[in-house]
Amino acid sequence: EPEVTQTPSHQVTQMGQEVILRCVPISNHLYFYWYRQILGQKVEFLVSFYNNEISEKSEIFDDQFSVERPDGSNFTLKIRSTKLEDSAMYFCASNLRGGISYEQYFGPGTRLTVT
């Protein structure tokens, strides 16, 4: 069964460093998402992406964040200068079509630890 994959599973970085989190969505999906979950808190929406453009973003997704689909398979989240509060589990998701009625398939997450 097709699945969303994410690498790495765990990333440790120092404050101020840039990190890139990678996701491979399901191959025929067209809509891509990033969510994050700070330890002990809710899963929060960060951004959605379609047709090589951001279609929606949350207040969390400030200028330190960017997303890119550099090729036909990968979908990346870049944090330009990490802060301690960026430590969280980051989930990538994708679905075939947009619209809330279409299931979003989630990856296993990348745990980012900023020291």
Next chain:
Amino acid sequence: AQSVTQPDIHITVSEGASLELRCNYSYGATPYLFWYVQSPGQGLQLLLKYFSGDTLVQGIKGFEAEFKRSQSSFNLRKPSVHWSDAAEYFCAVGEKEYGNKLVFGAGTILRVKS
């Protein structure tokens, strides 16, 4: 603002016992409601969803959920829990007017004792 509350952080049930996980939402219009499960090291897997129609929805793994508009609730139930059901369960809500994003609750960790 949209919000989802899962009042129980942890629940422990005996194997074979029934289960109910609570979820309350705050929404202006008709919500789209979801339950996801996350096992350790795995992604979030959709258990079931409600958009309209019959308020009792059936999902995978023997789970069901009932939408009660008057109580703004969408509680997840299972008549007989198996040890493999131990996981974290997330209730989520979406709304067409707010695009495709899902708003999640904080999750409930289910422990199953034998």
